[in-house]
Protein backbone atom coordinates (compact mmCIF):
# COMPACT_ATOMS: atom_id res chain seq x y z
CA UNK A 1 0.00 0.00 0.00
CA UNK A 2 1.29 3.46 -0.91
CA UNK A 3 1.45 5.88 1.97
CA UNK A 4 2.41 9.54 1.73
CA UNK A 5 4.56 10.74 4.62
CA UNK A 6 4.78 14.29 3.22
CA UNK A 7 1.94 16.65 2.48
CA UNK A 8 2.79 17.05 -1.16
CA UNK A 9 0.74 20.20 -1.66
CA UNK A 10 2.84 21.89 1.03
CA UNK A 11 5.96 20.61 -0.66
CA UNK A 12 4.90 22.08 -4.00
CA UNK A 13 4.47 25.53 -2.44
CA UNK A 14 8.00 25.37 -1.04
CA UNK A 15 9.65 24.28 -4.25
CA UNK A 16 11.50 26.78 -6.49
CA UNK A 17 9.80 27.45 -9.81
CA UNK A 18 12.26 25.33 -11.77
CA UNK A 19 11.85 22.21 -9.65
CA UNK A 20 9.70 20.50 -12.24
CA UNK A 21 11.44 17.17 -11.81
CA UNK A 22 10.53 17.07 -8.11
CA UNK A 23 7.08 18.53 -8.67
CA UNK A 24 6.05 15.99 -11.28
CA UNK A 25 5.57 13.08 -8.84
CA UNK A 26 3.61 15.38 -6.53
CA UNK A 27 1.24 16.34 -9.31
CA UNK A 28 0.92 12.68 -10.22
CA UNK A 29 0.12 11.76 -6.60
CA UNK A 30 -2.50 14.49 -6.40
CA UNK A 31 -4.03 13.32 -9.69
CA UNK A 32 -4.01 9.74 -8.40
CA UNK A 33 -5.81 10.84 -5.22
CA UNK A 34 -8.46 12.72 -7.21
CA UNK A 35 -8.94 9.74 -9.48
CA UNK A 36 -9.26 7.43 -6.47
CA UNK A 37 -11.83 9.72 -4.83
CA UNK A 38 -13.87 9.74 -8.05
CA UNK A 39 -13.79 5.93 -8.11
CA UNK A 40 -14.79 5.75 -4.42
CA UNK A 41 -17.78 8.02 -5.06
CA UNK A 42 -18.86 5.97 -8.04
CA UNK A 43 -18.54 2.77 -5.97
CA UNK A 44 -20.56 4.02 -3.04
CA UNK A 45 -23.25 5.36 -5.35
CA UNK A 46 -24.19 1.95 -6.68
CA UNK A 47 -27.47 0.53 -5.32
CA UNK A 48 -26.99 -2.26 -2.80
CA UNK A 49 -30.41 -3.93 -2.59
CA UNK A 50 -30.81 -6.55 -5.30
CA UNK A 51 -34.31 -5.88 -6.63
CA UNK A 52 -34.02 -8.24 -9.59
CA UNK A 53 -36.34 -10.87 -8.08
CA UNK A 54 -38.73 -8.36 -6.47
CA UNK A 55 -41.42 -7.99 -9.14
CA UNK A 56 -44.27 -6.60 -7.04
CA UNK A 57 -44.26 -3.51 -4.82
CA UNK A 58 -43.82 -4.22 -1.11
CA UNK A 59 -45.62 -1.26 0.42
CA UNK A 60 -44.81 -0.62 4.08
CA UNK A 61 -48.17 -0.44 5.86
CA UNK A 62 -47.03 -0.24 9.50
CA UNK A 63 -43.78 0.25 11.39
CA UNK A 64 -43.93 -0.33 15.13
CA UNK A 65 -41.44 -0.39 17.96
CA UNK A 66 -42.53 -2.82 20.67
CA UNK A 67 -41.00 -3.81 23.98
CA UNK A 68 -41.15 -5.98 27.05
CA UNK A 69 -38.72 -6.74 29.89
CA UNK A 70 -36.27 -4.14 28.57
CA UNK A 71 -36.13 -5.80 25.12
CA UNK A 72 -37.03 -3.70 22.07
CA UNK A 73 -38.20 -4.95 18.66
CA UNK A 74 -39.09 -3.29 15.37
CA UNK A 75 -41.94 -4.88 13.41
CA UNK A 76 -42.50 -3.98 9.76
CA UNK A 77 -45.80 -4.98 8.13
CA UNK A 78 -46.64 -4.63 4.45
CA UNK A 79 -50.08 -4.04 2.91
CA UNK A 80 -50.27 -7.77 2.07
CA UNK A 81 -49.90 -8.58 5.79
CA UNK A 82 -46.41 -10.10 5.80
CA UNK A 83 -44.20 -9.04 8.73
CA UNK A 84 -40.48 -8.59 9.33
CA UNK A 85 -38.81 -8.35 12.72
CA UNK A 86 -35.60 -6.92 14.12
CA UNK A 87 -34.32 -7.28 17.66
CA UNK A 88 -32.65 -4.17 19.12
CA UNK A 89 -29.74 -3.74 21.51
CA UNK A 90 -31.27 -3.33 25.01
CA UNK A 91 -28.20 -1.38 26.05
CA UNK A 92 -28.89 1.33 23.46
CA UNK A 93 -32.54 1.52 22.48
CA UNK A 94 -33.96 2.68 25.87
CA UNK A 95 -32.06 5.95 25.27
CA UNK A 96 -32.86 6.20 21.56
CA UNK A 97 -36.33 4.80 20.89
CA UNK A 98 -38.16 8.18 20.68
CA UNK A 99 -36.33 8.89 17.41
CA UNK A 100 -38.18 5.98 15.79
CA UNK A 101 -41.80 7.26 16.07
CA UNK A 102 -40.81 10.91 15.62
CA UNK A 103 -38.25 10.89 12.82
CA UNK A 104 -38.21 7.53 11.02
CA UNK A 105 -41.47 5.56 10.95
CA UNK A 106 -43.74 8.39 9.69
CA UNK A 107 -41.51 8.95 6.66
CA UNK A 108 -41.18 5.31 5.68
CA UNK A 109 -44.82 4.20 6.06
CA UNK A 110 -46.52 4.08 2.67
CA UNK A 111 -43.23 3.72 0.77
CA UNK A 112 -42.20 0.78 -1.41
CA UNK A 113 -39.62 -1.23 0.54
CA UNK A 114 -37.85 -2.05 -2.73
CA UNK A 115 -36.64 1.59 -2.74
CA UNK A 116 -34.67 1.03 0.46
CA UNK A 117 -31.43 2.38 -1.05
CA UNK A 118 -32.92 5.82 -1.56
CA UNK A 119 -35.18 5.66 1.51
CA UNK A 120 -32.24 5.37 3.92
CA UNK A 121 -30.81 8.56 2.38
CA UNK A 122 -34.02 10.54 2.02
CA UNK A 123 -35.28 9.81 5.55
CA UNK A 124 -32.38 11.95 6.77
CA UNK A 125 -34.09 15.03 5.31
CA UNK A 126 -37.43 14.28 7.00
CA UNK A 127 -37.91 16.94 9.70
CA UNK A 128 -34.24 17.95 9.15
CA UNK A 129 -33.12 14.77 10.87
CA UNK A 130 -29.58 15.22 9.55
CA UNK A 131 -29.15 17.47 12.60
CA UNK A 132 -29.67 14.37 14.77
CA UNK A 133 -26.91 12.27 13.24
CA UNK A 134 -24.98 10.06 15.62
CA UNK A 135 -25.38 6.68 17.28
CA UNK A 136 -28.98 7.17 18.59
CA UNK A 137 -30.34 8.27 15.22
CA UNK A 138 -28.48 5.79 13.05
CA UNK A 139 -29.12 2.88 15.42
CA UNK A 140 -32.86 3.55 15.31
CA UNK A 141 -32.73 3.71 11.51
CA UNK A 142 -30.55 0.59 11.29
CA UNK A 143 -32.98 -1.50 13.35
CA UNK A 144 -35.82 -0.24 11.15
CA UNK A 145 -33.85 -1.21 8.04
CA UNK A 146 -33.25 -4.69 9.47
CA UNK A 147 -36.99 -5.17 10.05
CA UNK A 148 -37.71 -3.97 6.48
CA UNK A 149 -35.06 -6.30 5.02
CA UNK A 150 -36.62 -9.16 7.01
CA UNK A 151 -40.03 -8.16 5.65
CA UNK A 152 -38.72 -8.14 2.05
CA UNK A 153 -37.23 -11.57 2.72
CA UNK A 154 -40.50 -12.93 4.09
CA UNK A 155 -42.44 -11.60 1.10
CA UNK A 156 -39.95 -12.79 -1.52
CA UNK A 157 -38.71 -15.98 0.13
CA UNK A 158 -35.13 -14.69 -0.17
CA UNK A 159 -32.55 -14.67 2.62
CA UNK A 160 -31.14 -11.27 3.60
CA UNK A 161 -27.69 -12.11 2.20
CA UNK A 162 -29.28 -12.59 -1.24
CA UNK A 163 -30.92 -9.16 -0.99
CA UNK A 164 -27.49 -7.69 -0.24
CA UNK A 165 -26.11 -8.96 -3.53
CA UNK A 166 -25.71 -12.67 -2.85
CA UNK A 167 -23.45 -14.70 -0.64
CA UNK A 168 -19.85 -15.24 -1.60
CA UNK A 169 -19.35 -17.72 1.26
CA UNK A 170 -21.59 -19.93 3.41
CA UNK A 171 -19.89 -19.25 6.72
CA UNK A 172 -17.41 -16.92 8.36
CA UNK A 173 -14.64 -17.44 10.86
CA UNK A 174 -14.82 -15.46 14.09
CA UNK A 175 -12.42 -13.71 16.36
CA UNK A 176 -13.46 -13.85 19.99
CA UNK A 177 -13.32 -10.36 21.50
CA UNK A 178 -12.67 -9.72 25.19
CA UNK A 179 -13.80 -6.32 26.45
CA UNK A 180 -12.15 -6.28 29.87
CA UNK A 181 -9.98 -3.49 31.25
CA UNK A 182 -10.45 -4.06 34.98
CA UNK A 183 -8.62 -7.32 35.53
CA UNK A 184 -5.03 -8.49 35.26
CA UNK A 185 -3.29 -9.64 32.09
CA UNK A 186 -3.42 -13.23 33.41
CA UNK A 187 -7.17 -12.95 33.93
CA UNK A 188 -7.65 -11.78 30.32
CA UNK A 189 -5.57 -14.69 29.02
CA UNK A 190 -7.64 -17.16 31.06
CA UNK A 191 -10.91 -15.70 29.77
CA UNK A 192 -9.69 -15.73 26.18
CA UNK A 193 -8.68 -19.36 26.57
CA UNK A 194 -12.15 -20.24 27.88
CA UNK A 195 -13.81 -18.32 25.01
CA UNK A 196 -11.61 -20.07 22.44
CA UNK A 197 -12.36 -23.47 23.98
CA UNK A 198 -16.12 -22.80 23.88
CA UNK A 199 -16.29 -21.31 20.36
CA UNK A 200 -13.38 -22.92 18.53
CA UNK A 201 -12.24 -19.43 17.45
CA UNK A 202 -8.86 -19.21 15.72
CA UNK A 203 -8.48 -15.51 16.37
CA UNK A 204 -8.84 -13.28 19.44
CA UNK A 205 -8.93 -9.61 20.33
CA UNK A 206 -8.42 -7.82 23.62
CA UNK A 207 -8.39 -4.26 24.96
CA UNK A 208 -5.44 -1.92 25.38
CA UNK A 209 -5.18 1.41 27.23
CA UNK A 210 -7.77 2.84 29.59
CA UNK A 211 -10.41 3.96 26.97
CA UNK A 212 -9.75 7.46 25.61
CA UNK A 213 -6.82 7.82 28.03
CA UNK A 214 -4.01 5.90 29.64
CA UNK A 215 -2.93 5.46 33.26
CA UNK A 216 0.33 4.15 34.67
CA UNK A 217 -1.48 0.90 35.47
CA UNK A 218 -3.01 0.57 31.99
CA UNK A 219 0.36 1.11 30.32
CA UNK A 220 2.02 -1.51 32.51
CA UNK A 221 -0.82 -3.89 31.66
CA UNK A 222 -0.49 -3.18 27.92
CA UNK A 223 3.24 -3.94 27.97
CA UNK A 224 2.52 -7.21 29.77
CA UNK A 225 -0.48 -8.25 27.65
CA UNK A 226 0.99 -7.94 24.15
CA UNK A 227 3.72 -10.58 24.60
CA UNK A 228 1.66 -12.67 27.05
CA UNK A 229 -1.29 -13.27 24.74
CA UNK A 230 1.06 -14.33 21.93
CA UNK A 231 2.95 -16.66 24.29
CA UNK A 232 -0.33 -18.15 25.55
CA UNK A 233 -1.74 -18.99 22.11
CA UNK A 234 1.33 -19.61 19.96
CA UNK A 235 2.09 -18.63 16.38
CA UNK A 236 -1.03 -20.12 14.78
CA UNK A 237 -3.49 -17.79 16.52
CA UNK A 238 -4.45 -14.53 14.81
CA UNK A 239 -4.37 -11.79 17.44
CA UNK A 240 -5.79 -8.27 17.33
CA UNK A 241 -5.87 -5.52 19.95
CA UNK A 242 -8.15 -2.50 20.37
CA UNK A 243 -7.03 0.69 22.13
CA UNK A 244 -10.44 2.47 21.99
CA UNK A 245 -8.72 5.82 21.29
CA UNK A 246 -6.45 5.60 24.34
CA UNK A 247 -3.09 6.84 23.01
CA UNK A 248 -1.44 9.92 21.60
CA UNK A 249 0.59 9.45 18.43
CA UNK A 250 4.01 8.67 20.01
CA UNK A 251 2.54 6.16 22.46
CA UNK A 252 0.46 4.51 19.73
CA UNK A 253 3.61 4.07 17.66
CA UNK A 254 5.47 2.61 20.66
CA UNK A 255 2.72 0.09 21.43
CA UNK A 256 2.22 -0.62 17.72
CA UNK A 257 5.89 -1.52 17.31
CA UNK A 258 5.53 -3.99 20.18
CA UNK A 259 2.50 -5.49 18.44
CA UNK A 260 4.52 -5.79 15.23
CA UNK A 261 7.27 -7.59 17.14
CA UNK A 262 4.69 -10.17 18.27
CA UNK A 263 3.05 -10.44 14.84
CA UNK A 264 -0.37 -8.95 15.63
CA UNK A 265 -2.96 -8.82 12.86
CA UNK A 266 -4.33 -5.30 13.36
CA UNK A 267 -4.27 -2.36 15.76
CA UNK A 268 -7.74 -0.87 16.34
CA UNK A 269 -8.44 2.79 17.18
CA UNK A 270 -4.90 3.63 18.34
CA UNK A 271 -5.63 7.36 18.82
CA UNK A 272 -8.81 9.40 19.24
CA UNK A 273 -11.31 8.02 16.75
CA UNK A 274 -12.08 11.47 15.33
CA UNK A 275 -8.42 12.52 14.98
CA UNK A 276 -8.18 11.35 11.41
CA UNK A 277 -4.87 13.07 10.56
CA UNK A 278 -3.29 11.60 13.69
CA UNK A 279 -4.62 8.16 12.81
CA UNK A 280 -2.90 8.51 9.44
CA UNK A 281 0.35 9.55 11.16
CA UNK A 282 0.26 6.31 13.15
CA UNK A 283 -0.53 4.30 10.02
CA UNK A 284 2.36 5.96 8.16
CA UNK A 285 4.81 5.09 10.94
CA UNK A 286 3.81 1.44 11.40
CA UNK A 287 3.60 -1.63 9.21
CA UNK A 288 0.80 -3.30 11.25
CA UNK A 289 -2.61 -2.57 9.64
CA UNK A 290 -4.57 0.16 11.44
CA UNK A 291 -8.28 -0.56 11.90
CA UNK A 292 -10.91 2.06 12.64
CA UNK A 293 -14.34 3.50 12.04
CA UNK A 294 -16.64 2.04 14.68
CA UNK A 295 -17.71 5.50 15.93
CA UNK A 296 -17.93 6.95 12.43
CA UNK A 297 -21.29 8.07 11.03
CA UNK A 298 -20.20 9.81 7.82
CA UNK A 299 -19.65 8.23 4.41
CA UNK A 300 -17.56 11.26 3.49
CA UNK A 301 -15.18 10.76 6.42
CA UNK A 302 -14.86 7.09 5.50
CA UNK A 303 -13.98 8.26 2.01
CA UNK A 304 -11.26 10.50 3.48
CA UNK A 305 -9.91 7.69 5.66
CA UNK A 306 -9.75 5.32 2.69
CA UNK A 307 -8.41 7.82 0.13
CA UNK A 308 -5.70 8.96 2.55
CA UNK A 309 -4.74 5.48 3.80
CA UNK A 310 -5.47 6.52 7.41
CA UNK A 311 -6.72 2.98 8.01
CA UNK A 312 -5.96 -0.29 6.28
CA UNK A 313 -9.12 -2.00 7.62
CA UNK A 314 -12.44 -0.13 7.77
CA UNK A 315 -14.78 -0.97 10.62
CA UNK A 316 -18.17 0.71 10.32
CA UNK A 317 -20.49 -0.55 13.04
CA UNK A 318 -23.38 -2.11 11.14
CA UNK A 319 -25.86 -0.49 13.54
CA UNK A 320 -24.21 2.78 14.67
CA UNK A 321 -23.49 3.57 11.03
CA UNK A 322 -27.13 3.24 10.02
CA UNK A 323 -27.54 -0.29 8.73
CA UNK A 324 -26.38 -2.89 6.26
CA UNK A 325 -26.97 -0.89 3.08
CA UNK A 326 -24.90 2.10 4.21
CA UNK A 327 -22.20 -0.24 5.50
CA UNK A 328 -22.17 -1.99 2.10
CA UNK A 329 -21.33 1.39 0.56
CA UNK A 330 -18.26 1.58 2.80
CA UNK A 331 -17.37 -1.95 1.73
CA UNK A 332 -17.65 -0.89 -1.92
CA UNK A 333 -15.30 2.05 -1.36
CA UNK A 334 -12.84 -0.18 0.49
CA UNK A 335 -12.91 -2.72 -2.33
CA UNK A 336 -12.16 0.05 -4.81
CA UNK A 337 -9.07 0.98 -2.78
CA UNK A 338 -8.01 -2.64 -2.34
CA UNK A 339 -8.58 -2.85 1.41
CA UNK A 340 -10.78 -4.98 3.66
CA UNK A 341 -13.84 -4.23 5.74
CA UNK A 342 -14.22 -5.94 9.12
CA UNK A 343 -17.40 -4.43 10.54
CA UNK A 344 -17.75 -3.62 14.21
CA UNK A 345 -20.79 -5.12 15.89
CA UNK A 346 -22.11 -5.25 19.45
CA UNK A 347 -23.26 -8.72 20.45
CA UNK A 348 -26.61 -7.64 21.93
CA UNK A 349 -29.57 -7.49 19.57
CA UNK A 350 -28.50 -10.50 17.47
CA UNK A 351 -25.38 -8.65 16.36
CA UNK A 352 -23.61 -11.81 15.20
CA UNK A 353 -26.59 -12.84 13.05
CA UNK A 354 -26.87 -9.54 11.20
CA UNK A 355 -23.09 -9.35 10.82
CA UNK A 356 -22.96 -12.87 9.34
CA UNK A 357 -25.49 -12.02 6.60
CA UNK A 358 -23.41 -8.93 5.81
CA UNK A 359 -19.99 -10.59 5.88
CA UNK A 360 -21.16 -13.54 3.78
CA UNK A 361 -22.21 -11.08 1.05
CA UNK A 362 -18.93 -9.10 1.05
CA UNK A 363 -15.90 -10.20 -0.94
CA UNK A 364 -13.32 -7.89 0.63
CA UNK A 365 -13.23 -9.03 4.23
CA UNK A 366 -10.81 -11.09 6.29
CA UNK A 367 -11.16 -14.62 7.63
CA UNK A 368 -12.32 -13.40 11.05
CA UNK A 369 -15.34 -11.37 12.19
CA UNK A 370 -16.09 -10.00 15.65
CA UNK A 371 -17.90 -12.36 18.02
CA UNK A 372 -18.82 -12.23 21.69
CA UNK A 373 -21.20 -15.16 21.98
CA UNK A 374 -25.01 -15.18 22.09
CA UNK A 375 -25.93 -13.01 25.10
CA UNK A 376 -29.52 -12.04 24.18
CA UNK A 377 -32.14 -13.07 26.72
CA UNK A 378 -34.85 -13.37 24.07
CA UNK A 379 -36.26 -16.77 23.04
CA UNK A 380 -35.62 -17.43 19.35
CA UNK A 381 -34.39 -20.19 17.08
CA UNK A 382 -32.70 -20.42 13.72
CA UNK A 383 -35.83 -21.07 11.67
CA UNK A 384 -36.81 -24.72 11.68
CA UNK A 385 -33.80 -25.95 13.68
CA UNK A 386 -34.58 -25.26 17.34
CA UNK A 387 -31.00 -23.98 17.70
CA UNK A 388 -29.54 -20.66 18.78
CA UNK A 389 -27.13 -18.73 16.54
CA UNK A 390 -23.71 -19.62 17.91
CA UNK A 391 -20.21 -20.26 16.58
CA UNK A 392 -19.25 -23.89 16.06
CA UNK A 393 -15.66 -24.86 15.41
CA UNK A 394 -14.83 -21.19 15.14
CA UNK A 395 -17.40 -20.44 12.44
CA UNK A 396 -20.87 -18.94 12.02
CA UNK A 397 -23.00 -20.36 9.19
CA UNK A 398 -25.38 -17.96 7.51
CA UNK A 399 -29.06 -19.04 7.57
CA UNK A 400 -30.72 -19.51 4.17
CA UNK A 401 -34.34 -19.23 5.35
CA UNK A 402 -36.24 -16.08 4.27
CA UNK A 403 -35.14 -12.77 5.76
CA UNK A 404 -32.60 -13.15 8.53
CA UNK A 405 -33.66 -16.75 9.06
CA UNK A 406 -34.61 -16.65 12.73
CA UNK A 407 -37.98 -17.09 14.41
CA UNK A 408 -38.80 -15.41 17.69
CA UNK A 409 -41.01 -17.34 20.12
CA UNK A 410 -44.61 -16.33 19.25
CA UNK A 411 -45.69 -16.59 22.91
CA UNK A 412 -42.94 -14.16 23.87
CA UNK A 413 -43.88 -11.76 21.07
CA UNK A 414 -47.52 -11.74 22.23
CA UNK A 415 -46.37 -10.02 25.44
CA UNK A 416 -44.85 -7.03 23.60
CA UNK A 417 -46.32 -3.55 24.07
CA UNK A 418 -45.89 -0.42 21.92
CA UNK A 419 -43.32 2.13 23.07
CA UNK A 420 -44.80 5.55 24.00
CA UNK A 421 -45.00 8.00 21.10
Ligand SMILES: [Mg+2]
Nearest residue numbers: 242268269294
Ligand atom coordinates in the same frame (compact mmCIF):
# COMPACT_ATOMS: atom_id res chain seq x y z
MG1 LIG B 1 -13.32 -1.24 19.01
